[in-house]
Amino acid sequence: MTIQFRDETFRDDYTFRNSRWAIERFPFPFHEDSFMYSVNMEQHRGGPAGSVYEKRFDVDEHYVSEMRDRALVLAEDPLRCQSLPHMTLAGWDLLELIMVAKSEDYPDLFQLHRDGDRWRWVNRPLGIDDTFTFLDDTTLPHGPMEYITRQTQGDFCVLDQRDDNLWMDAGMVTTQADWSLDFDLGMNFFEWHAPVPKAHEMGIFQRALKFLLNIQQGAPARRLNWTMTVNPLLDTSPENYHRWGIQKTTLTPENIGRKQHLRVELQTFFRLPRSNALVFPIRCYLCSFEDLTTVSKWGRRLHRVVRDLPVELATYKGFVDNRPMMLDYLSQFDDGLPTSPGIWPDLETEPPLRMG
Amino acid sequence: MSGGEKIAVRVTEKTPLNDLVTRFRFEAVDGRPLPTFSGGAHTVVEMKDGDRNRLNPYSLMSDPFDRGSYTISVRRDDAGRGGSKFLHSAVDVGDEITISYPVNLFSLDLRARKHLMLAGGIGITPFLAQIKQLDRSHGHWELHYSVRTESLGSYVAELTAEHPNDVHVYYDDRGQRIDLDALLRGQPLGTHVYVCGPKGMIDWVHRTAEARGWPAEAVHSEEFLAPEPGKAFTVELTQAGKTVEVGETESLLEALERVGEDPPYLCRGGACGQCETAVVSADGTILHRDHWLTEEEKAAGAKIMPCVSRFEGTSLVLDR
Numbered sequence: 189m190t191i192q193f194r195d196e197t198f199r200d201d202y203t204f205r206n207s208r209w210a211i212e213r214f215p216f217p218f219h220e221d222s223f224m225y226s227v228n229m230e231q232h233r234g235g236p237a238g239s240v241y242e243k244r245f246d247v248d249e250h251y252v253s254e255m256r257d258r259a260l261v262l263a264e265d266p267l268r269c270q271s272l273p274h275m276t277l278a279g280w281d282l283l284e285l286i287m288v289a290k291s292e293d294y295p296d297l298f299q300l301h302r303d304g305d306r307w308r309w310v311n312r313p314l315g316i317d318d319t320f321t322f323l324d325d326t327t328l329p330h331g332p333m334e335y336i337t338r339q340t341q342g343d344f345c346v347l348d349q350r351d352d353n354l355w356m357d358a359g360m361v362t363t364q365a366d367w368s369l370d371f372d373l374g375m376n377f378f379e380w381h382a383p384v385p386k387a388h389e390m391g392i393f394q395r396a397l398k399f400l401l402n403i404q405q406g407a408p409a410r411r412l413n414w415t416m417t418v419n420p421l422l423d424t425s426p427e428n429y430h431r432w433g434i435q436k437t438t439l440t441p442e443n444i445g446r447k448q449h450l451r452v453e454l455q456t457f458f459r460l461p462r463s464n465a466l467v468f469p470i471r472c473y474l475c476s477f478e479d480l481t482t483v484s485k486w487g488r489r490l491h492r493v494v495r496d497l498p499v500e501l502a503t504y505k506g507f508v509d510n511r512p513m514m515l516d517y518l519s520q521f522d523d524g525l526p527t528s529p530g531i532w533p534d535l536e537t538e539p540p541l542r543m544g
Numbered sequence: 545m546s547g548g549e550k551i552a553v554r555v556t557e558k559t560p561l562n563d564l565v566t567r568f569r570f571e572a573v574d575g576r577p578l579p580t581f582s583g584g585a586h587t588v589v590e591m592k593d594g595d596r597n598r599l600n601p602y603s604l605m606s607d608p609f610d611r612g613s614y615t616i617s618v619r620r621d622d623a624g625r626g627g628s629k630f631l632h633s634a635v636d637v638g639d640e641i642t643i644s645y646p647v648n649l650f651s652l653d654l655r656a657r658k659h660l661m662l663a664g665g666i667g668i669t670p671f672l673a674q675i676k677q678l679d680r681s682h683g684h685w686e687l688h689y690s691v692r693t694e695s696l697g698s699y700v701a702e703l704t705a706e707h708p709n710d711v712h713v714y715y716d717d718r719g720q721r722i723d724l725d726a727l728l729r730g731q732p733l734g735t736h737v738y739v740c741g742p743k744g745m746i747d748w749v750h751r752t753a754e755a756r757g758w759p760a761e762a763v764h765s766e767e768f769l770a771p772e773p774g775k776a777f778t779v780e781l782t783q784a785g786k787t788v789e790v791g792e793t794e795s796l797l798e799a800l801e802r803v804g805e806d807p808p809y810l811c812r813g814g815a816c817g818q819c820e821t822a823v824v825s826a827d828g829t830i831l832h833r834d835h836w837l838t839e840e841e842k843a844a845g846a847k848i849m850p851c852v853s854r855f856e857g858t859s860l861v862l863d864r
């Protein structure tokens with residue numbers, strides 16, 4: 189299908205909306221009626237047609253507006269994009285990975301013409317048509333990682349692999365769930381994960397790291413992560429907490445359906461060929477409670493998950509104060525019927541809400 | 545995906561270099577470009593030797609950015625498991641074989657100000673690719689290469705011709721030795737050391753560098769993990785009432801799927817815990833290769849992770 193790119197904002201007047209198409213393909217993260225951290229990783233080898241898992245880098249109706257929001261963040265705070273000197277080669281690897289994947293997966297939107305090291309890149313949605321020399325930094329307007337991630341939805345961490353660990357030595361981070369690249373730059377896998385509750389004791393990070401160190405070229409992996417965001421804000425960074433933290437107090441029983449969003453990150457992992465680095469794209473999808481609960485299975489399940497989530501997790505994810513109001517709202521969509529296993533909406537088979 | 549992604553290639557050149565070493569060139573059967581790789585990477589070559597599969601890792605020595613072909617150099621190892629003898633004697637130009645995607649367990653530390661490379665014998669091969677990579681990025685490197693005799697010095701002529709100032713060759717039969725102590729002492733700050741060669745040489749370099757106060761992170765050696773697949777074995781499934789033969793190059797999980805079972809899985813890499821399966825009885829040894837079970841659980845032998853782990857012995861019965 190051709191994608192209709194929306195003209196919308198993720199700040200101030202918040203005109204972001206999801207179409208019916210986007211709601212039904214939303215990566216709902218709960219495969220059962222409760223949630224706990226786990227080593228939830230699987231191979232990233234496509235998925236059902238039309239789903240966000242189908243392509244290596246999903247492009248959707250928010251693409252153009254998300255890229256505009258990224259440019260605004262970078263104009264205010266250039267430190268959201270950083271790359272230590274030894275990571276430039278990995279930046280070129282990433283540029284190649286994305287250009288090849290997008291031009292193969294969306295040939296009507298993106299084209300890559302290669303004549304030896306002379307490359308021409310056409311990005312129709314953003315109106316870009318650039319010719320440059322591969323591996324020659326002087327032929328691009330930005331470094332290779334910055335150049336390509338200004339044109340690709342989602343945040344990007346580029347991890348150097350050495351001493352049996354991963355090091356956050358480069359990244360483009362403007363749509364993050366309350367963590368800071370500038371703070372985490374140069375840290376290793378255990379250091380940047382230090383604030384996460386429970387998962388260390390459960391042995392999750394030990395196992396996850398071993399898996400990641402083993403990810404091989406041509407065999408990418410993925411997982412989902414989630415949190416809650418009031419208003420469709422992409423940039424929920426610690427740097428700007430003074431601007432968005434306060435918005436959490438603006439929820440009322442009347443506006444919560446529209447304002448409260450489930451924020452889901454589709455995280456993928458690719459080994460990069462020349463640098464042997466690992467890239468970790470973190471793609472953020474937002475969906476309002478109002479829209480989510482139009483899918484009866486998701487409405488039932490979201491209520492149960494939020495209700496039963498351990499308090500440490502609700503606190504870490506920053507919504508423990510608003511949880512009672514969320515539950516009041518969500519309980520209207522939970523009639524107690526059982527839900528089918530798995531994350532898919534099951535629109536045909538799941539019974540409609542039975543309630544008066 | 546026990547052995548990772550694979551590529552079908554054709555042997556397009558077989559070049560004997562000296563009494564022991566032969567070089568092979570591979571090109572993709574489908575004519576598509578091969579994946580780029582990073583200097584130091586190896587590929588696992590699969591060889592069908594009668595009814596057994598041989599899997600041997602070899603360092604890629606060609607230019608990592610050349611996607612037209614890969615080259616490896618194989619030293620005939622008369623005492624080894626036979627893969628190198630098989631390549632030398634039974635594999636010829638035109639043959640099709642399967643190789644894995646490149647895997648790098650010996651990558652350059654790109655933060656290094658200078659790369660000091662120490663090679664022994666056939667251990668030269670990963671450095672050939674690394675040198676090509678570094679030359680492209682104008683990296684600073686120096687190679688010290690120890691060979692038994694002039695005639696066994698693979699690539700000595702090319703290396704010394706192209707890089708007369710950066711390559712230093714030592715001949716065993718002339719009593720020449722790398723003076724490691726002096727070499728380490730003279731290095732600028734920010735130098736990383738890489739060694740590839742016989743085990744004794746690797747240990748010597750690590751020991752000497754440690755004694756000289758070098759941080760362990762600055763001393764790198766190639767460690768070939770044994771390729772994952774192993775011997776074939778048989779497994780009996782109590783719930784399904786089936787007996788399944790697990791081949792050398794497939795995982796237990798893949799074998800179960802092949803006979804129509806649908807065991808749960810997520811990562812297929814021994815980390816997520818989804819495929820955990822109870823062992824009813826085992827007469828033999830479970831080869832635990834996962835990161836999921838604790839050491840105690842592995843020792844107890846009551847559970848197995850079919851996505852990566854294997855078995856050697858007479859009978860294995862699983863609760864599936």
Ligand code: HEM
Nearest residue numbers: 225226227228345354367380381383384387396414415468
């Ligand atoms: C190399 C890739 C990865 C990077 C760069 C990364 C980065 C991060 C960062 C920056 C945070 C925020 C920590 C904070 O509060 O400051 C985080 C949270 C977290 N990470 Fe990772 N991570 C990676 C891989 C993984 C993997 C493979 C797993 C588990 C299988 C994992 C599990 C988690 C969990 C459970 C949280 C808490 C999230 C929440 O509850 O909202 N991470 N990660």
Ligand code: FES
Nearest residue numbers: 812816817819851
């Ligand atoms: S499938 Fe994840 S541990 Fe086996």
